Amino acid sequence: MEIIKDLPEVFEEFAEQRKNSFLAVKQLKDKGVPVVGAYCTYFPQEIAMAMGAATVGLCSTSDETIAEAEKELPKNLCPLIKSSYGFAKTDKCPFFYFSDVVVGETTCDGKKKMYEYMAEFKDVFLMELPNTQSEEALKLWKSEVIRFKEYLEKKFDVTITEEDIRGAVKTNNEVRNSLKRLYEVMKHDPAPIQGQDLFKVLYGSTFKFDRKAIPAEVTALVEKIEKEYAEGKMLEKKPRILVSGCPVGGATEKVVRAIEDNGGVVVTYENCNGAKSIDKLVDEENPDIYDALARRYLNIGCSVMTPNPNRLELLGRLIDEYQVDGVVEMTLQACHTYNVESLSIRRFVNEKKGIPYINVETDYSQADIGQLNTRIAAFIEML
Template sequence: MELIKDLPEVFEEFAEQRKNSFLALKKIKDQGTPVVGAYCTYFPREIAMAMGAVTVGLCSTSDETIPDAEKDLPKNLCPLIKSSYGFAVTDKCPFFYFSDVVVGETTCDGKKKMYEYMSDFKNVYIMELPNTQNEAAQKLWKSEIIRFKEYLEEHFETTITDAAVKEAIKEENAVRTALKNLYGVMKYDPAPIKGYDLWKVLYGSGFKFDRKAIPAEINALVDKIEKEYAEGKMEEKKPRILITGCPIGGAPEKVIRAIEDNGGIVVAYENCSGAKSTAELVDEENPDVYDAIAKRYLNIGCSVMTPNPNRLKLLDELIDEFHVDGVVEMTLQACHTYNVETLAIRRFVNEKKGIPYIHVETDYSQADIGQLNTRLTAFLEML
């Protein structure tokens, strides 16, 4: 990225990154490079990277294929699952089409059962994710990571060395550190950029396949933002909002827009693709690379974990560090783990942190935009 580019141009490049990567992935595939698709933040991408594979996120982003999915799946299922399955079964997702293997994980019941149907027409590999974070779970998850490594070696007729895994760990840690530096600029008050522009970079960076190039590109962007901030270029002072809850890429981004179009600014994202996926690094000093990877990934504070103290720990840190005025929790309809956990999050935010909280439940349609605008405007005016 050249520093002479204007920030709006840079943000739009990242916003278009997913679409622009379709052709790039075809070139990668034509060169004989393995492609591993995945659906979750728990996916240990370092293992696939260590054998020279390209990894790509597959969670779908619109309601376009949901009617196709509902021919096989219940209508009252989470829209993220239906969209993912719909794009897969209709072959409308190039990332899914080019994936040599799709890695699923036992997070929620809906995804687990959906993967069974998906395996009828795609090579699907399932990792058994524990739903708690104790020592026994840690051992199980480490064994699953080793089993995944052995599967890749057998399926692609290759060898994954510890040295290659160590290199992948360093590479991905550098990406996480750069992204942490990026969202760290939102600690400034007033904020230097819009939260939606921040989101475009956080989300778009997941579709850049040259992982080694990302840190320099992101760090250059951080330098430019901070330089312009020092020159007095910043957003107006507005209520500072943290978004937590379900994955927010694609259709649910309407929640970000509803906040920022109605007088607020999003300064922190706890969701997948936000702080949740970058807050913790893999321990590069641990000589057991599989133990190090297992500990880092199992510590992710998702609502599928019971109990789930790490989510509260991260929220606690983000609310303080980013001077948050209010918390918006976005959940998807029929996402039972996140919807049940809203009570615990509300209590934590209201009682422990002493700031306002609102929960909005939505789906992948645009039908509730008016209602979202009304509710979030009232919330922001209260702040």
């Protein structure tokens, strides 16, 4: 008989998933499974999966190793870049340590220069990401996807067939669909669960190496949430917040806590580890699988793209579908693309959607928690 766990227990399991995977990644290595590490949502995961590799997001969300990184990198650099480099340099990230190759991408200037230094002590494969989403850019990005496949074939002495890639695409599309169904439970008003618990599952699921197992687990969770909601188990009615901006996770979860500790509920995340990475599927009907992959990944609406209409399209859709009362944009200090783009996000939210917007600029320290609470409490009170 299957033991049905309580929701809080399930959420905690997902929250612990990253730590549990530290041991799992070593076991995979012991079995000879290749491990491919990456930092970014633009990483075409299906190519590595098609080879039978385990893929993992590398440590980059804590201030633990920033002091170490600052011995070599400028202090006025984005904390995500410093954290990534610090964990790599100090070997304090088991995922980095066990990765056979790290896949980088030319998203922003800071990252691409940092990858140059990282390549001095680790195999780094750098993908040339265009900074625009034109048809010309698509040609370049498709050629990069193919170049990545050829690199893996040569490095690991394997053949990656189109059939293998299509199998990985199918698996990942199923994962995306299940996670989409999960975050869609937040369309209910009042919300069924806390945004912090939703985030635990979205973030935790990225550290599960058995991608095929995710849909069943997440679907069971969705059914449980819906069943309890139908029985009247829900949060009290609160202002509904959309979180946008730089990647959330680790240290920056303080922003989500500040929202929910001060009377709001985060009903949707537009960030990389939220809707942005799950919203679009790879077109399985496209006869050219490399074109299908290139299109799906290039269309992600990140602030590194100029212009960036896809971010506004997704943002507008989420605001409508989730009946959002206010938008909190979290930007990291010295993240130039997101900080510059915050003006157009503010205009869009205030003028086009007619709802309040606040930008909070932060880093990975805990020094600004009091200030965050004060500002966000005032914002939520205004709603």
